[in-house]
Amino acid sequence: MKKFMAVLLAGLVLMSIFSTAFAGCNHRWRGWINYDKNPPTCQKAGQQVNMCTVCKVHIYRDCNKLPCDYQPAKCEEKPKCRMCHGDMPNGKVKQHSWKSATCVSLKTCNDCGKQEGELGNHVLTCATCEQRATCIYCGNEFGGYASHIYINGDVCYICGHHK
Ligand SMILES: [Zn+2]
Numbered sequence: 001m002k003k004f005m006a007v008l009l010a011g012l013v014l015m016s017i018f019s020t021a022f023a024g025c026n027h028r029w030r031g032w033i034n035y036d037k038n039p040p041t042c043q044k045a046g047q048q049v050n051m052c053t054v055c056k057v058h059i060y061r062d063c064n065k066l067p068c069d070y071q072p073a074k075c076e077e078k079p080k081c082r083m084c085h086g087d088m089p090n091g092k093v094k095q096h097s098w099k100s101a102t103c104v105s106l107k108t109c110n111d112c113g114k115q116e117g118e119l120g121n122h123v124l125t126c127a128t129c130e131q132r133a134t135c136i137y138c139g140n141e142f143g144g145y146a147s148h149i150y151i152n153g154d155v156c157y158i159c160g161h162h163k
Pocket residue numbers: 022025026027028052053054055056057
């Protein structure tokens with residue numbers, strides 16, 4: 001108890017020294033920021049510090065644990081805390097956002113780039129008398145040419161071929 005009183009007394013003395021030394025200052029506080037030697041985190045309480053921008057006096061205050069700072073989830077994960085890397089309780093696992101496979105690329109996640117599955121089918125244009133069926137993705141041609149289409153006479157209206 002005596003020890004406690006001594007500490008208290010010392011504190012009082014210090015405080016009075018402070019208030020005398022800076023009595024003339026009309027403090028302008030910079031604002032509370034985490035004290036870098038004992039910062040509060042989501043795992044433990046800590047201290048914050050404030051400073052007068054005029055006379056540079058520092059004051060400290062205890063600060064409770066901070067809430068976890070969750071970042072948007074990555075694919076197949078829950079949102080995680082930036083500081084302790086813990087999962088958000090009740091957080092939702094983020095699903096991939098798939099872009100369908102084509103004949104040249106696998107099914108691919110727009111967000112993380114993960115690929116899976118197999119290549120997709122070719123997507124073909126209709127054949128004409130000038131152009132075989134052609135895949136819009138890979139450009140390969142398939143099958144044969146289509147017949148000419150004669151309308152109103154002997155000239156193909158696609159290629160101009162005469163019967
Ligand atoms: Zn001041």
